[in-house]
Structure formats: structure tokens, C-alpha cells
Amino acid sequence: MSAKDAFVASAVGTPVERIEDLRLLRGKGEYVDDLHPPGLLHAAFLRSSVAHGVIRSIDTSAALKMPGVHGVFTSEDIARGSGGKVPVVSLRLAPLPELEPFGQPVIATGRVRYVGEPLAVVLADSAGQAEDALEVIEVDIDPLDPVPDRHASARNAPMLFEHLGRNCPITYTAAKGDTDAAFKRAPYARKETFRTQRHSAVCMEPRGVMAVWDGPGTKMTVSGAAKVPFSTRKILARHMDLPEECVDLIEGDVGGGFGVRGEFYCEDFLIPFAARKLNRPVKWIEDRRENLLTSNHSREIDMELEIACEKDGTIIGLRGQAWVDAGAYLRTSAAVPPRNVAQFCSGPYRIPNIHIESSVMLTNKNPIGTYRGPGRFEGDFFRERLIDMAAGDLGLDRVEMRRRNLPTDADMPYPLATLNNPEKKEELDSGDYNLTLDRCLAEFKWAEKAPLQGKQLPDGRYQGIAIGCFIEGGAAGPRENARMVIDNDGFVSVFVGSTSIGQGLETVCIQIASDALGVGMDRIRFYHGSTTYLKEGFGSYHSRSVVMGGSAILDAAANLKAEIRKKAAGKLGCTPDQVTVGAGLAASHSGRTLSLAELGGAGLSSEGTFANHHHTYAYGAAAAHVAVDPRTGKVELLEYVTVEDVGRIINPLTTVGQAVGAVVQGLGGTFMEHLQYDENGQFLTGSLADYLLPTSTDFPNIKAIVLENSPSPHNPLGAKGAGEGGIVPVGGLLANAVANALSSLGVQPRELPLSPPKIWSLIHQRST
Amino acid sequence: MQSPVSTKFELNGKAVEAKVPARTTLADCLRHHFMQTGTHVGCEHGVCGACTVIVDGAAVRSCLMLAVQAEGSKVTTVEGLSNADHLSALQTEFRKHHALQCGFCTPGMLTTAHALLTDEPDADRERIREVLSGNICRCTGYIPIVEAVYSARAAYRKNAKPEAGQ
Numbered sequence: 020m021s022a023k024d025a026f027v028a029s030a031v032g033t034p035v036e037r038i039e040d041l042r043l044l045r046g047k048g049e050y051v052d053d054l055h056p057p058g059l060l061h062a063a064f065l066r067s068s069v070a071h072g073v074i075r076s077i078d079t080s081a082a083l084k085m086p087g088v089h090g091v092f093t094s095e096d097i098a099r100g101s102g103g104k105v106p107v108v109s110l111r112l113a114p115l116p117e118l119e120p121f122g123q124p125v126i127a128t129g130r131v132r133y134v135g136e137p138l139a140v141v142l143a144d145s146a147g148q149a150e151d152a153l154e155v156i157e158v159d160i161d162p163l164d165p166v167p168d169r170h171a172s173a174r175n176a177p178m179l180f181e182h183l184g185r186n187c188p189i190t191y192t193a194a195k196g197d198t199d200a201a202f203k204r205a206p207y208a209r210k211e212t213f214r215t216q217r218h219s220a221v222c223m224e225p226r227g228v229m230a231v232w233d234g235p236g237t238k239m240t241v242s243g244a245a246k247v248p249f250s251t252r253k254i255l256a257r258h259m260d261l262p263e264e265c266v267d268l269i270e271g272d273v274g275g276g277f278g279v280r281g282e283f284y285c286e287d288f289l290i291p292f293a294a295r296k297l298n299r300p301v302k303w304i305e306d307r308r309e310n311l312l313t314s315n316h317s318r319e320i321d322m323e324l325e326i327a328c329e330k331d332g333t334i335i336g337l338r339g340q341a342w343v344d345a346g347a348y349l350r351t352s353a354a355v356p357p358r359n360v361a362q363f364c365s366g367p368y369r370i371p372n373i374h375i376e377s378s379v380m381l382t383n384k385n386p387i388g389t390y391r392g393p394g395r396f397e398g399d400f401f402r403e404r405l406i407d408m409a410a411g412d413l414g415l416d417r418v419e420m421r422r423r424n425l426p427t428d429a430d431m432p433y434p435l436a437t438l439n440n441p442e443k444k445e446e447l448d449s450g451d452y453n454l455t456l457d458r459c460l461a462e463f464k465w466a467e468k469a470p471l472q473g474k475q476l477p478d479g480r481y482q483g484i485a486i487g488c489f490i491e492g493g494a495a496g497p498r499e500n501a502r503m504v505i506d507n508d509g510f511v512s513v514f515v516g517s518t519s520i521g522q523g524l525e526t527v528c529i530q531i532a533s534d535a536l537g538v539g540m541d542r543i544r545f546y547h548g549s550t551t552y553l554k555e556g557f558g559s560y561h562s563r564s565v566v567m568g569g570s571a572i573l574d575a576a577a578n579l580k581a582e583i584r585k586k587a588a589g590k591l592g593c594t595p596d597q598v599t600v601g602a603g604l605a606a607s608h609s610g611r612t613l614s615l616a617e618l619g620g621a622g623l624s625s626e627g628t629f630a631n632h633h634h635t636y637a638y639g640a641a642a643a644h645v646a647v648d649p650r651t652g653k654v655e656l657l658e659y660v661t662v663e664d665v666g667r668i669i670n671p672l673t674t675v676g677q678a679v680g681a682v683v684q685g686l687g688g689t690f691m692e693h694l695q696y697d698e699n700g701q702f703l704t705g706s707l708a709d710y711l712l713p714t715s716t717d718f719p720n721i722k723a724i725v726l727e728n729s730p731s732p733h734n735p736l737g738a739k740g741a742g743e744g745g746i747v748p749v750g751g752l753l754a755n756a757v758a759n760a761l762s763s764l765g766v767q768p769r770e771l772p773l774s775p776p777k778i779w780s781l782i783h784q785r786s787t
Numbered sequence: 788m789q790s791p792v793s794t795k796f797e798l799n800g801k802a803v804e805a806k807v808p809a810r811t812t813l814a815d816c817l818r819h820h821f822m823q824t825g826t827h828v829g830c831e832h833g834v835c836g837a838c839t840v841i842v843d844g845a846a847v848r849s850c851l852m853l854a855v856q857a858e859g860s861k862v863t864t865v866e867g868l869s870n871a872d873h874l875s876a877l878q879t880e881f882r883k884h885h886a887l888q889c890g891f892c893t894p895g896m897l898t899t900a901h902a903l904l905t906d907e908p909d910a911d912r913e914r915i916r917e918v919l920s921g922n923i924c925r926c927t928g929y930i931p932i933v934e935a936v937y938s939a940r941a942a943y944r945k946n947a948k949p950e951a952g953q
Contacts, residue, residue, distance in 0.1 A: 046825015521889025
């Protein structure tokens with residue numbers, strides 16, 4: 020970008036009302052189930068009702084005779100149609116050859132390993148007819164002993180994959196310094212065991228896939244893509260034995276992602292397979308039971324964690340072992356929660372010596388994947404609980420203990436523990452972490468509330484407060500790409516590889532493009548996500564879409580201006596670098612200006628890319644005030660304040676909106692959400708009456724403040740990934756607030772969720 | 788198998804007739820027969836509220852109602868809350884307060900709030916929260932939705948100008 024037409028922020032940083040709202044508010048969004056191509060068939064899945072067993076037979080003959088049924092496919096049919104082998108879904112992120120065999124066959128083959136695993140898919144004229152036909156499929160499964168939890172998993176009897184010889188595919192290590200030496204010399208240490216429960220995103224729009232096959236040599240077009248369409252295309256093309264360019268993934272409106280949606284699932288193969296086999300468009304829309312049962316689960320981690328401190332609260336060591344209940348198979352994003360809980364267990368704090376091991380434990384449950392703040396929500400719960408316990412033991416103020424260990428500008432970049440296999444080094448990029456702590460204390464009025472700790476309200480409820488600090492990683496590489504074209508009407512079309520999962524990408528990227536081009540937001544058309552727009556794209560995960568896509572847009576804008584300069588130079592009688600590109604992409608030199616139309620700019624185009632191997636770290640602090648009823652164990656959240664520095668705010672409306680939303684989602688995971696199985700691996704929470712989500716009456720008093728004191732040095736926007744941070748500290752913070760409220764009763768929560776029965780039991784255990 | 792049954796009702800001000808299998812829910816009939824896909828289906832068991840439509844003035848879950856039960860009723864969906872040119876006051880407040888992110892629950896939020904404010908234009912925040920508690924949103928944390936509905940109240944009071952599309 021030439022200095023003459025440097026980036027001027029006029030749209031960026033302002034609370035622009037969202038462009039996507041205009042269609043979404045009118046009911047004119049286009050989600051995958053809104054598509055109705057002619058000749059459409061509907062799919063329904065027969066899923067295993069047995070957690071662990073050997074498939075003896077599946078008889079589909081009666082189903083094939085049911086009205087409206089066009090096909091029923093089982094593992095045998097899939098193998099026959101896929102060169103004799105059933106394709107396997109394995110790791111997309113942090114793959115290792117030794118983990119591949121733990122992947123999931125796209126349809127149960129020989130064995131079933133969790134309740135909900137697909138056994139057969141029925142294709143019919145209507146979804147109702149397809150579901151009717153499921154009823155008459157006869158399945159014979161010999162049950163095996165299930166592996167219901169990580170303890171049973173560790174016994175290796177039974178094993179989910181006997182031929183692989185173990186239920187623990189891998190143990191990751193995150194380390195720095197000399198932890199043993201630190202603990203040996205430490206004047207204070209404490210070890211605790213904690214647990215976070217299985218829960219997940221539960222997006223409002225269930226997953227959906229629609230595939231249209233145009234015949235050999237043409238296209239397989241799959242709608243319903245989200246998060247990572249280019250990656251999904253690559254996997255699908257490989258499994259379908261098609262060239263990548265013959266597969267397109269189309270992203271429409273998407274009803275929430277939160278990490279779970281858009282990964283490659285069994286259905287992402289089976290629906291295109293059926294469409295090709297039957298040569299008809301096929302659609303499948305997950306129902307809510309399937310969503311709870313089969314969309315990626317997350318968060319079920321046990322951890323033994325030990326902290327070593329000086330007497331003044333300086334943390335000198337952190338060591339521990341995490342056991343991640345990973346479910347039955349390792350699918351695309353399964354490695355991320357176990358890796359993250361190891362690497363980010365230290366959170367925002369300066370800790371010189373760390374050794375954390377994190378073991379992936381297979382069980383007969385639905386496979387896990389990433390969910391907003393993966394491994395971080397869990398790690399924060401473990402660490403923040405332990406810090407409060409240590410502060411209590413050492414007689415230190417909880418705020419001062421945190422402050423003593425937070426990094427400042429002088430510490431940056433600050434290295435975190437290095438993760439092994441594959442190796443991943445991380446460092447905090449920028450910021451004075453005390454800034455958000457201080458701001459949070461001030462907004463929360465900590466000093467005023469401090470006297471309330473442990474005090475009872477007139478109704479007998481105990482009050483407690485707590486504060487916690489957190490980081491949020493963002494901006495995963497390796498690259499993102501953008502493309503721009505000047506249309507015949509003078510509008511600029513902008514294409515980017517980032518995807519929209521409902522976070523407001525369209526508006527935010529148009530803001531960035533508008534400033535970078537000097538073109539009004541209303542003269543920009545924006546296209547994202549689908550594989551039809553760019554040669555290569557990466558998508559939206561790890562809080563990367565704006566940092567990476569936005570930076571690629573800046574590069575494409577600079578390149579588009581270079582094209583304009585080149586073209587204008589001839590007409591203005593100067594060299595390209597003498598041309599100034601101003602508002603509306605008008606080109607001028609020594610008093611002469613050519614508008615875009617006069618220049619004949621239509622058709623000019625550019626590409627842009629942004630490569631990055633440094634992650635951004637937004638950082639923050641959050642505080643909570645609770646009242647706990649000792650008679651019922653019910654916790655009321657009286658007030659919650661979260662403060663996060665995201666480096667650069669593109670749109671305050673969306674940034675603050677996502678912060679508040681993330682907090683409430685985290686409060687769900689802290690107080691109510693729990694995907695439960697019994698000891699036989701039977702799933703117990705298959706409806707929204709069993710799996711409780713926060714509603715509008717639960718948490719009315721939440722304030723989010725977003726700051727931009729510490730731009731990231733790693734991208735031209737200075738932006739840091741945002742949108743996940745709000746959720747990260749919630750569990751630890753609320754557990755600490757409850758412990759603070761009930762300190763006179765000696766209650767120390769070590770497990771989530773903080774449900775009334777659990778709190779009541781903790782009170783009861785202590786008083787008997 | 789089921790032979791189609793005819794049902795006639797008024798949909799967003801227009802008389803319509805559908806011949807659908809008797810077991811077809813109102814939600815599926817609206818979405819797949821009339822192609823009014825603004826009404827969303829989030830759980831099919833009456834908990835999430837995304838499918839809420841207004842039937843004879845009441846906010847109802849169209850996933851728990853059969854299409855044939857709408858016979859003779861006036862049905863309003865999100866598509867009927869505004870015209871092509873202007874957002875309604877309620878929709879405008881939703882946009883201003885950033886009361887939607889992914890937009891999937893939004894049609895149900897709008898229809899529920901519209902039915903509430905039509906009956907109770909002076910509803911306070913507590914009442915708004917109580918009524919919206921039957922609609923689940925996973926993105927916003929509800930706070931901006933409550934504020935948006937609260938801010939739209941003036942447009943529903945007696946002297947207010949009629950809303951677009953009404």
C-alpha cells in the first residue's frame with residue numbers, strides 16, 4: 020500500500036448496524052433447510068441404540084418396500100460404492116499418522132462404538148417417509164461391555180479398538196522450564212483434582228447437508244457448508260474419488276457455529292454419496308435429538324493440577340495431568356481440546372516452570388471436537404480455582420495474587436509452555452494485562468463489594484464475589500485469501516475465504532474493505548466462504564475470520580489500487596507511482612482527476628493474501644457477584660462484568676454482542692448444560708427438556724467492555740481474534756464466587772456444573 | 788398411507804389452501820408447502836420457540852400444531868411483520884440493539900414479541916423477559932433482545948402510527 024493512500028478508518032471502529040440483519044429480520048435468510056430443488060429426496064439415519072457391540076446383521080429389505088423410499092444404504096453398500104473400503108473421518112487439526120486408525124468410518128462397520136452412530140441411511144420422497152422406513156429396518160447387534168468413562172478406559176478392558184492395543188491413543192505434553200526443581204524448592208504447593216462436564220454448542224440451527232450431483236465429469240455441489248468449506252471439500256473429494264475442482268461447498272446463512280458446526284461429519288459424506296448413487300438431490304436436516312446425540316461433544320475433562328508458589332504468591336510452577344474423555348473416535352477437531360487444556364492451562368499468567376500432560380481417553384460416547392474456547396474454558400476452571408485456594412492458604416488477597424503474576428508490556432512477547440507432537444510453540448503477543456484487571460475492578464466496583472463476601476442477605480442467601488483473568492487465542496494461519504473485482508456498475512465485489520457462522524462477518528469485512536478502498540459501504544458487494552469464490556480459503560475457527568480475512572482484504576485493496584494506478588498512468592501521462600487513488604477509487608495526478616467511470620475501471624481485479632504464523636492473544640478479566648441459597652443450592656448471578664482488550668475493534672456492536680453472548684453461553688456450561696450418559700453408555704439428555712440451556716430470565720445482569728489498548732503486532736489491522744474470550748473464564752469465576760459465598764461453610768466446588776443439587780450436597784457434606 | 792387433507796387459512800393477509808398429509812405440522816406446511824421459510828424449526832418438541840407464529844393473535848409453536856388445525860385461522864409469520872420497503876419498528880430496534888447474530892431464533896423472537904406488545908404495549912422488562920423465556924437464543928445472551936423489545940413499545944401504543952405491513 021502506498022503511503023499516499025494509506026488506510027483511513029471511518030467505517031472501522033464505528034457501531035455500524037449489520038447488513039445481514041436486513042434479510043434475517045424479514046425471514047429472508049437462506050439456511051440449508053430453506054433450499055427446495057426439484058426432485059429432492061430426504062434422508063433419515065438409523066442410529067445405534069447400543070453403545071458398544073458387534074453388528075451381526077442389518078436387514079433393510081422391508082424398508083426398501085416402504086412407500087416413497089428410493090434407497091437404503093448400509094456399510095456394505097458404502098464399501099461397494101467406494102472401492103471396497105468405507106471412508107474414515109480422521110483428524111484435520113494436528114494430525115498424526117499414529118492417530119489415523121482411531122478415525123471414524125462414515126457408517127458403522129462391523130462394530131458400533133457409541134449410541135447414535137449411523138447404521139443405515141434411508142432416502143425417500145419426504146423426511147416423514149424416510150423416518151417411517153427406519154422403523155422396519157432389522158438390526159442384530161451383540162452387545163459388548165461398554166467403556167463408560169475415562170477410568171474404565173484406562174483399564175484397557177474392554178478396548179474400543181483391540182487391534183490397536185490401547186484406549187488411550189496419545190498423551191500430549193506441554194512444558195517449559197524445570198518444573199521438578201521448582202516444586203522441590205517451593206515453599207508452598209497444593210494439588211487438587213477437578214472436573215468439567217460434557218457439554219457442547221447446541222447451535223439453534225441444526226446441522227444440514229444438501230447434495231446435488233450433476234453427473235460424472237461435472238459437479239458435486241454440497242450446501243450447508245460452514246466453518247471450513249475448503250477443508251471439507253478436500254476431504255469429501257478424496258473420499259468420493261473426485262477431483263477437488265469437481266466438488267463445491269456452498270455456504271448460505273448459518274445458524275450458529277461455536278466450533279461444532281462445519282467440521283466433517285459422517286453425514287457430510289453419506290448425503291453426497293446418496294445423491295451420486297441415486298442421481299437425485301438429497302437433503303438431510305439433523306433433528307434436535309440427533310444434534311444432542313451426534314454433533315461434536317466437548318469439555319469432559321478430569322484434571323489433577325498442582326501449583327507451586329513463593330510465600331508472596333508468585334507462582335513458580337504448575338504441573339498436572341488431564342484426562343480428556345474423547346468419546347469413541349478421533350474426528351477432525353478431536354485433538355484440539357486435549358492439546359489446548361495442556362498448553363493454555365497457565366492462562367494469562369507468568370509461570371516459568373510448567374509440565375502438563377493431557378491424555379486422550381476413548382469411551383463409548385459421541386466423539387468430541389472443539390467448542391468455543393476449547394480446552395481453555397476447562398483449563399481456566401482448574402487454574403482459577405487453584406489460585407483462589409492457594410491465595411486462601413497463603414493468606415493473600417486474591418486480586419493481588421493475580422496481579423503479581425500478570426505480564427506487562429515489558430514481558431512481551433511472553434512464551435507459553437511448548438506443546439509436543441506435533442510441536443507447537445506459543446507466545447503472548449502484546450499488552451499490559453493489569454489494564455484489564457484494573458478496569459474490571461473499577462467497573463465491578465470491587466472495593467465496594469468486598470465487604471459483602473460471605474455475608475448473608477436478609478433472606479438467608481450468602482453473597483460471594485470473584486475475579487479471574489483470561490486469554491483468548493486467535494488468528495490461526497497459515498493464510499487467508501481475498502479477491503476484488505470492479506463491477507460494471509462501479510460497485511466493488513469482495514470475495515474472502517473467511518466464513519460466516521452468524522457472527523456478522525459480512526458487515527465487519529465490508530467496513531474494512533470500505534476504509535481500505537475509500538468506497539462507501541453501500542457500494543461493496545460481499546461474498547464469503549463458498550469454494551466457488553476463490554482458489555483457496557481457510558474459513559472461520561480459532562477466532563481468525565476477521566484478523567486473517569480482514570488483513571487479506573487490505574492486501575487485495577492495495578493491489579486493486581495498484582491496478583488502478585497502472586491503468587490511470589497512461590491516461591494521466593505519468594508513472595503509476597505518481598497516481599493518487601482517492602475517494603471512490605478516483606485516480607488523480609497534478610490536479611487532474613479521473614473518476615472510476617472515466618477511467619473505465621470496470622473489470623479491474625486483484626487478489627490479496629495474508630500469511631501469518633503468529634497467533635494473537637486478546638486478554639481480559641471478569642468479575643462476578645452471586646447469592647447462594649443454602650437451603651436449595653441455587654445460585655443467583657447478581658452481576659457479571661467482563662473486560663477484554665481485543666487490540667482493534669472493527670465494530671463495537673458485534674464485538675460487545677459476542678462478548679455478552681459468550682458469557683451467557685459459558686454460564687449455561689457452568690450451571691446447567693450437561694450431556695449425560697448412564698453406566699451402559701446410554702444417552703440420557705436427548706431433548707431440550709433434559710439438556711437445559713440459559714433462557715432470558717436466567718442471567719439478566721451482564722456488562723461487557725471491550726478495549727483496544729494493545730494492538731497485535733502481527734497483522735496490519737492490529738486486531739486480535741475476539742468472540743471466544745467471554746466464555747473462557749466463566750466456570751472458574753463462578754465456582755470461585757460460590758466458594759467465596761460459602762466460605763463459612765467450607766464449600767470448595769471442584770466440579771461443574773454448579774447445579775443446585777451439587778451445591779446443596781457440598782453444603783450438606785460439610786455440615787454433617 | 789395418508790391421503791392429503793385440505794386446509795384453508797389466512798396467511799399474512801392472504802387466503803391460502805394447502806393439501807398436505809394430515810400429520811404435517813403447521814411449521815412444515817409453512818416452510819415446505821408455502822415456501823415461507825422465515826419460520827424456523829429448531830427442536831420440533833416445543834421448547835426452543837424458533838418456529839413461533841401468530842395464530843389468531845396468539846404466539847404459538849408451529850411445530851406442535853398440525854397444519855389442519857389452522858383451518859379458518861389468521862396466521863402471521865415473520866414475513867408478515869414488515870413490507871419489502873421498511874422494517875417494522877420492532878425489527879428496527881432489533882437491528883439497532885444488535886439483538887440478533889446468526890438470525891435463526893430471530894423470527895420466533897419477533898413473532899413472540901409482536902404478540903406480546905400488541906396485547907401489552909406497556910410490558911416492563913421483567914414481563915418481556917418472562918415472555919421471551921420460551922424462546923432460546925444461543926448467540927446474544929438475550930440482553931439486547933430484551934432491550935430491543937422494550938424500546939419498540941411506543942410503536943404499539945394506541946396512538947402510534949400503524950406499523951408497516953399491519
